[in-house]
Amino acid sequence: MESPPRDGQVSAEPTGSALVSRACELSDCDPRPFLAGRDAPRTYWTSPYGPEFAGGGTAARVTASGTDRFEEVREDADDLFAELDYNGPDRARPRLFGGFSFHEDHDPSPPWQGFGAAEFVLPRTQLTRANGETWLTVSDRDTTPEAVERELAEVRETLTDAPEGTNSDPPGVVAAEPTTTREEWAAQVSAAVSRIEAGDLRKVTLAQALAVELADEVSVPAALARLGESYPDCFRFCFEPTTEGAFFGATPERLATLRGRTVETDALAGSVGRGDTPEEDAELEASIENSEKMAHEHGLVVETIRDQLSPVSGEVRVADRRVRKLATIQHLWTPIEADLTDSDHVLSIVEALHPTPAVGGLPPAKALTTIRETETFDRGWYAAPVGWFDAEGDGTFAVGIRSAVTDGDSATLFAGNGIVGDSDPDEEYEEVQLKYRPILDELER
Structure with missing residues (x-):
């Protein structure tokens, strides 16, 4: 579950920089036309555990870079x-x-123009759907409550009069070009295995990128709606900081939820495809459950998350490992919870957990160096924390996998796989291709 209701009013004496927010209830409103009618930046978030949000415009923006970016975002947000x-x-x-x-030293360049090392927006207009209710929130700075209330009424009227959203067809894929050939990938995996056998690494996650040319411009709100039909139990997100590009996806991996002093996170590592028949699907499920290689890879992730949470918590609860089935893939999955010894902020937990061994490796510093030296593309926000937080420091972040960054009629998709000592390059290559499918399927006609 995400943060429970704490109904009431939070206020401060208005100053020249005060943030003023007002909300009203709506009849149900489809996020697709809502997003289509907003100016950039645009945001979208929903999870299997909590509300659906859509936002547009800027009431406030918080940015940071460098080694202290998590703390800088937290401090500016507190202000x-x-x-x-x-x-x-x-x-x-x-x-x-x-x-x-x-990577903390991220320097925005295509296709990541507009995406800084840390970038957060408090939307001018925010749509919230939860527990059968829909709410509209309008926020602004350097203004009066009366002005925000007038704008809230004006926006509400436009939404009341707006037509219902309609489905938008996928744009169609004209061409797809991997950044890494199969031969280059085999060499990269073999080099990583050699480092592991030499004792320099225990595990490293290597990724690929797929440059896709589209027949038409992609409607990200429509793609998110289609992803919701195929992957309802995933975290769906979109962040569009400018009109030049949007990062979106449907990720199965939660990085952290903080609710009061309770942390919830997931260990997700080890994957295999789905079968065409129930019998074939069961065989594949058995193969992943009985694989020593995948059990080892998954165990490293569980062990590391537990170690990262132990210093700040009185108890870490690790559930039984199970198989999580999605539309095109199934994963080994272990839910993990912890109770913090003191009140904290979700960004502190996010900083402690990023990058998890599922998307980075072990030891972390050597794995990051290997990724830098091996991969031939810029990860940008791929496999990084995406999510939200509020004034109390509660929030939820997911790991930005099963994702793409798109600009008009082009998109770049990302996928990766954990490499351990007995990894086979061909098997790893095929597994990576499975992880493109969630986004690629929503782009193809």
């Missing part, structure tokens, strides 16, 4: 929320949406 004047239910409270780059 912003300290001046919050909000009147509305807890479920519709203003939030900061955004994320981080995978």
